[in-house]
Amino acid sequence: MKRSHLLLTFFICSPTAAFAQDTSLSWQMPMMSGGRMMMLPGMRGYVPPMEPFLPGRNLDPTTLPTAMPSQVIRMNTGDTLLLRAGFVSRTINGRTFAMYGFNNQYPGPMIRVSQGSEIVVDFENDIDMPTSIHWHGLRHDNRYDGVPGVTQEAIAPGENFVYHVRFPDAGIYWYHPHSREDIQQELGLYGNMLADSPNLDYFNPVNREEFLILDDILLENGEIAPFGKEHGNYSLMGRFGNVMLVNGEPDYSLDVAPGEVVRFYITNVSNARMFNLSFGAAAIKVVGGDIGRFEREQWSESVVIAPAERYVVEVLFDRSGEYQLLNRFQTIDHFLGQFYGQTDTLGSINSVGETPAATYHDSFEQLRTNSEVISEIDGFRRHFSREPDHELQLSIRVGELPQGMIQFMSIDTAYYAPAEWTNSMPMMNWVSNTANTEWVLRDPATGRENMDIGWTANTGDVLKIRFHNDPESFHPMSHPIHLHGQRFLVVERNGVPNPNLVWKETVLVPVGATVDVLVDITNPGTWMIHCHIAEHLEAGMMTSIQVQATD
Amino acid sequence: MRKNNRLFATLAIVAGFGFFIPKNLDIPATATASRDSRNLYSFDMRPTSRAPGARGRGNIDLAWSPFGLSVTADGYLVYDMVLQFEGLLPANRFGPDIGYVAWIASPRLDRIEKLGVIDQSNELSARLNSWNKFMILVTAERNPLEAATRGGPVLLRGMSPSGLVESFQSHELFTDVPD
Structure with a gap:
């Protein structure tokens, strides 16, 4: 008998295996991504070891x-x-x-x-x-x-x-x-x-403002894929959807007039997905982030946005015609060992009709330097190069995952992409859950983890916190780390200073990267720090900092 | 199989241009630094038999953008790469018009682009915005500034960390297993 058959037998007999019960709501194996990732031996028939759950499944939507x-x-x-x-x-x-x-x-x-x-x-x-x-x-x-x-x-x-x-x-x-x-x-x-802002000149003049909320939803066989009832699944990578949504719609459409400049407020509310958003070939001017404006406006050909982040951009639609709203990324086919490009069409912006009376081409062409932002940040620059006050290592601990997964993941570990753009291991991701996967924030100074870390600070403090996304962990992945109730500057990544700052409270920490943030502690209370991949949060990747008010 | 193709291609390049470099260069052997486990942001360059004392190191850092990560519209991560070299003999030792050129190539060598001429600083910087897996090749070229295509022998070569992504197509985990 070949070794692979032996493995198969082992998986079927594994005491950790759980198979679908005969209920009207059952687990269904997720579709492989375009057939690119082959099923691991022994995984067929394996389901997450908890009850599938879908709120409202007994309700008639028409009512x-x-x-x-x-x-x-x-x-x-x-x-x-x-x-x-x-x-x-x-x-x-x-x-x-x-x-x-x-x-x-x-x-x-x-x-x-x-x-x-x-x-x-x-x-x-x-x-x-x-x-x-x-x-x-x-x-x-x-x-x-x-x-x-x-x-x-x-x-x-x-x-x-x-x-x-x-x-x-x-x-x-x-x-x-x-x-x-x-x-x-x-x-x-x-x-x-x-x-x-009360400042009427806060952003540039534009013809209109629009809000783009980016999301995805996971549908299987025409139904919303169930969730784990007792605890969440998709714990390894998070629940990536297979239908992209903009403002809740799978086919977003906006009509603008040729020559209009539109300011878009973009928010990523997806559970796990990063987006790389472009507006056809239109130039994008990046003006703001999570909390306010950048020091300097910049051109970009796309908007990279992790879960929970926000960006404010201005786009000139200078010609008639359709501008496709695209999400494009390069990802890894772990079976063939190849990178490949993927494109999701999120919708379109149609430039039609007469050019508006008010045109803002001239101001659009100018990149502003926001001296107010720079001067406010100047008060913090003396802290930029000092040693961090705290460090958090981002890691993972896994328990009884199916042996097929352990086998594969133990081999396929030589390289991890700095950022994950899609669910490249759908089957393995699906069966991982909070019972067998724990995401970890670890303070190397104390060895404490997650909610046991117990950091304290006082209002008026300026804390430098270093996040290190441990590439040696069993399954490293990029994490959007969110701090509640305060604001921070992302001052350095891998020792390279950030050349253009904006106040934020969510930052993407790529795999293997070290990111330093400078936190302006102003707000008393107990505030969470956690990964904003919803399933990583469910799997424990959180801590808190207690801030005392000072006179 | 692909590994073999890669090896044969490299050997063919080296053999094909072997005439170019004297075969009895007196270059002391030096150890190359070993790669850290899962080091995603640097790689070593190792010498061919034509330059046994040479070595190199590539550092690739994620380029900054307003979004932290810099990504092209078609989804390629943008890297700032710095290549550093040691142990390369002065190129003019091989002739007055000889110089070292660094190239970036796909692992199958079906796409090769010139990065630049390696000068006395022994350092070369480049911004990468359309590469996933790539090789770095250092060759000796006549008229290096004008050289638009690689023609000289390979002295050093290295593979990006992403080159470690391997195919599992033939792995026993995936063969002869019933659904």
């Missing part, structure tokens, strides 16, 4: 409110928004599903305020799971940060919670659940927030 596209809600200090998470009916590629929505919208309402505003959000949980709302990117009061078990109790179905949401900084933000994000975000619970 649910039909979700509507997101509406912009302008709010002033003291205004109250009633925000309800509930089931909605969504149609994607001709199939209608029961999904989640905020106020029956997809994405949720776009909350637009002036910088410095404080609004009230009376939130009602009308879904079938406990939840909470995290106001991503805001330096606001800790008790309203929306982290169950840290800043509040999870909001049970049928209950409500009143959030006071403060916007001290101009920027583009988003809100989302912080409880089983892998399920609730995937099913549609997310929305944007924009805090406008």
